[in-house]
Amino acid sequence: xxxxxxxxxxxxxxxxxxxxxxxxxxxxxxxxxxxxxxxxxxxxxxxxxxxxxxxxxxxxxxxxxxxxxxxxxxxxxxxxxxxxxxxxxxxxx
Numbered sequence: 001x002x003x004x005x006x007x008x009x010x011x012x013x014x015x016x017x018x019x020x021x022x023x024x025x026x027x028x029x030x031x032x033x034x035x036x037x038x039x040x041x042x043x044x045x046x047x048x049x050x051x052x053x054x055x056x057x058x059x060x061x062x063x064x065x066x067x068x069x070x071x072x073x074x075x076x077x078x079x080x081x082x083x084x085x086x087x088x089x090x091x092x093x
Contacts, residue, residue: 011023011024022040024038032067034073074093
């Protein structure tokens with residue numbers, strides 16, 4: 001799966017059939033705040049999880065720390081403890 005980083009709108013975008021899944025973000029002081037998740041009518045939970053994994057892998061390459069704000073993204077971290085090492089200092093999930 002591929003995703004697009006729309007820097008102008010500060011969002012990551014991925015196709016889900018004819019729909020688009022969007023995760024809005026903000027970057028401050030080497031921290032990536034994942035603020036909103038718009039599923040856009042996509043009901044494929046596995047695709048959404050894969051989309052989040054791709055974003056986290058890219059953030060790890062750029063040595064960014066993650067601050068999940070959206071409840072669904074927080075739930076992703078709870079279900080995937082291997083990604084907890086990417087969380088910003090002081091964030092416990």
